[in-house]
Amino acid sequence: MSFTPLKNLKSSYDTIVIGSGLGGLTCANRLARAGHSILLLEHHTKLGGLATWFKRKGHVFDVSLHGFPYGMVKTCKKYWNKAIKDSIVQLDNIVFDNPQFSLKTSFDKEDFVKILNQKFQIEMSVVDEFFATVNKMNFYDDQSMTTRELFEKFFPGRSDVHRLLLEPITYANGSTLDEPAITYGIVFSNFMNRGVYTFEGGTDKLIHMMQDELVANGVTICTKARVNRLIIEKDRITGVIVGNKKIHAKSVVSNSGITNTVTNLAGREHFSPDYLERFDAVKVNNSSCQVYFGVKQGERFDDVGDLLFTSTAKQFSSEEMLDMQTKSRTFSIYYPKTRPEKPDYTVVASMNGNYDDWMRLDDTEYEKAKVDMIERSYNDLERYIPGIREKVDWVEAATPRTFNRYTLHTKGTSFGTKFEGLEISRSIYKELPGLFHVGSVGIIMSGWLGAINYGVIVANDVDGYLRS
């Protein structure tokens, strides 16, 4: 059995990791490999955080496996293992379809250059300079330029080009045109560069492989264990309270959201006024809505692409994409190749969403809003897979409320915080020695690749602390 019940835990560990999102899992694995004793505590019954799946009527639905950048190959090989790396496969057909343009792309730099030049008639020198500019961006560069300004500089008045370049990033991390251009540049250079990749076998297979690797490296894992509070003695972290149990540790890594970590797990009284002032300015990102469709065994449909960025809105607008009635959604189409051992057809429609909009509703309104959203998603999906309604035997919706319930994240945030959260996360140990934070922050540290790499960065900080 890979999980240890709460009552069997030891009274102390070198490090306790709170939360098993990809950031927490990777940090735990890295620290265990470096020789430290690690306890991983997760409030849910399974590991993975937002990297999750659920089963209904014989279907397995993936929640956040729509695609990740090529960088995952190297990252998984170095920080997990070869078997995990070897399951990463490319998604070949990415589709954009909206009133401004329709196209199919392999989602790599070469193809984007060609599309910008040939389809959108942008001069090659401008395209080259745009790519050179975004590739050079670093997170410590000047943040005053916004993405809107960056786009206006290179492609003035070209709302179609702006849409092509930003829409996938808005789905991937909630970015708007008003974010610092560097966050755009860094994510764009990683993501829209060498194609979109997925994990063959699905999220369940990945998380189980990670679980096995953690156990092999000696990590103690305890699920259904919600941490209520950190233990702070003489201004440093000495452990956690979980249920009515105290467990001690030299350091604690919180993979809970940064806002939860400061306000609920530690308590504001432990931070300096200066830190709190910056903390209070941190904005959390939007949440998500999804509709899951499962196709009856024996039914099938043709290949219409793997990831479809669709919209019937006239122009790109991040506000429109957040609206409850949005006309913009991505469809992730899962064919039998997704889980070769358990072939199935499923579709997941994803939309951005605002927690407050969904919280306002009473129970009846909430149920009705979900039904309406399912209906709109069906209508859009029919345009790509005619007859889909008759083939589906399971449909269900998730909203920002659902994401909040499963991850405990403030306002159900799907992608952590805006840029200013990064510095707050990175410097928390200077305020409270022994406390570290890992998990989606600052836009650039979110997504599967961002969260895993951030887990490695934080593991290095913790290792330095433990060895000092």
Next chain:
Amino acid sequence: MTRDEIRDIIIEIIQDIDEEAEFDGLDADAPLRDQLDLDSMDFLDIVMELRKRYQITIPEEEYPELATLNSCVNYLEPKLQSVAVS
């Protein structure tokens, strides 16, 4: 440790991180990043491995000292002076 020993250790650590790294013809005074296709995560791995093996702390501000093979050796020489090769 001698300069040559330090050099060998750095090469060994990089090879562990990236088995495809090609050291033939490496210019010891040119950036490792460009020649071996190392990224900032790889440098973090080097830092963590040095800490694990020899308890050396390298603050983030000093990561640029690891830019070339020779700058690595220069930077690490005083820190590894009293350490014997294991």
